[in-house]
Amino acid sequence: MVLSKSWKVGAVAALILSLAACGATSASEGEDVTLTWANVGGQEAEREKAAFHDPFTEETGIKVESVAFSNLIAQLQKMVESGKPVWDVVHNVPYVALKYCGELLEEVDYSDFPDVFPENTTTDCTVPAGKFGFVYAYDNEVYTDEVPTELADFFDTETFPGQRVIRANNPRGYLEMALLADGVAPGDLYPLDIERSLAKWDTIKSDLIFVPAVAAVQQALVSKQATMTMTISTNLGAAFDAGATISPVWDITFWDFDVFMIPKGSPYKDEAIEAIKFALQPERQIENAELGGNTPVRTDIDPATIDFEGSTEFNPFIGDDRGELILFDSAWWAENLESASESWVAWQAG
Structure with a gap:
């Protein structure tokens, strides 16, 4: 059978495209x-x-x-x-x-x-x-006779006076925790009522220390500038290992991956x-x-x-006394991160 010139050209072109497609997602042999x-x-x-x-x-x-x-x-x-x-x-x-x-x-x-x-x-x-928690912790050398046991205690500065350290640039977790402390049921959290959450935070605004990163949270806890925080579980473990005298509150805890x-x-x-x-x-x-x-x-x-390096006291996945665990709604945050962050930053500046 004799192949036409146009068929040959087409076949060669198809072969080149096929090879190019293969090369676009994987290494060439010997590369x-x-x-x-x-x-x-x-x-x-x-x-x-x-x-x-x-x-x-x-x-x-x-x-x-x-x-x-x-x-x-x-x-x-x-x-x-x-x-x-x-x-x-x-x-x-x-x-x-x-x-x-x-x-x-x-x-x-x-x-x-x-x-x-x-x-x-x-x-x-x-x-x-991997997975991690967003955990509430307090200084156990400051609060001794009566200690925090629930999220509402974070916002009770009369019973538990002292500075609270939180991140300034990321409202994820903070918006949820305030709503839960204000009485919203876990099953009714999303979509988040940002205005209501910020109103709850406003009740303790003068007792808050805003920091730019998790490392600064750790520093504030170790130096005792702050007596409470809500932050990533691994960050709390690092702060504890660095000398912070802190304990977790296992009420309702968020986790993420x-x-x-x-x-x-x-x-x-x-x-x-x-x-x-x-x-x-x-x-x-x-x-x-x-x-x-x-x-x-x-x-x-x-x-x-697992033989974790450092403290596991703040790991919400170890033990059966870790309270209620709730997975963050990543779909909501995907759609609302920018607007929620803008509201969070504007509230701090207001």
């Missing part, structure tokens, strides 16, 4: 691959290098370079719009993915992963990584998936937790069996 893994930097980057990156490189030969992001969404938008994403894996929170799934982030095929994730922790563009995601157009999507699958192996998750990271999100890992 020396280095994945770029973006996270918040600092201790998290050090932990992930030890627990995930170095063992992955040793097993696969694929190198991993860790970089810290400063403005995640803006950086993602710029690199995706340019058609030249320089990150292959991002470790952050899920509400970013819910808002930008398919636009700035690749969709994930869950058939590649084991069915070991808690309900409501998977999305089309993310894989759960962080996620792995892949920027849209990553040239090494297939390798990124392999790196994420590796990081989710039980031994990798446990080592990360033992180095000070979040509690493994996998349901087949018992947190009580």
Whole structure:
């Protein structure tokens, strides 16, 4: 059979397009691959290098370079719009993915992963990584005869006088806690009534210390500038280990999870998936937790069996005396983070 010239040209073009498509998501044979893994930097980057990156490189030969992001969404938008994403894996929170799934982030095929994730922790563009709590704590050297036992006590400055330290730039958790303390039932929280929450915060505004980051929360507790706080559980553990004389209040506690995601157009999507699958192996998750990271999100890992570095007193997933646990509504925060943050900052300035 004689093939026409036009058929030959078409076949060659199709082959080239097919090869180009393959090359767009995975390395060419023999290519020396280095994945770029973006996270918040600092201790998290050090932990992930030890627990995930170095063992992955040793097993696969694929190198991993860790970089810290400063403005995640803006950086993602710029690199995706340019058609030249320089990150292959991002470790952050899920509400970013819910808002930008398919636009700035690749969709994930869950058939590649084991069915070991808690309900409501998977999305089309993310894989759960670890979990943590948002916990209320107080200085046990200041409050001795009568101690806080419920969320309402945080807002009772007559019975429990003293400065409270909270983050200035992120209202997540604070809006929910104030509404619960004001009598809203957990099942009726969302959509959040921001105006009502800020009115509750306004009742103790003169007793609040606003700080820009979790590290400053820790410093205020250790130095006894503040006698109460609400913050991330791992931050409380670090403060305790640094000398803060604090105890948790197990009334109603929120929990959340962080996620792995892949920027849209990553040239090494297939390798990124392999790196994420590796990081989710039980031994990798446990080592990360033992180095000070979040509690493994996998349901087949018992947190009580992990030799965590430092105190576990503030870990809401260990023990049966941790009160009621509520998962943050990431879908609500995906839609409302910007407006809620603007209201939070404007209230502070008012």
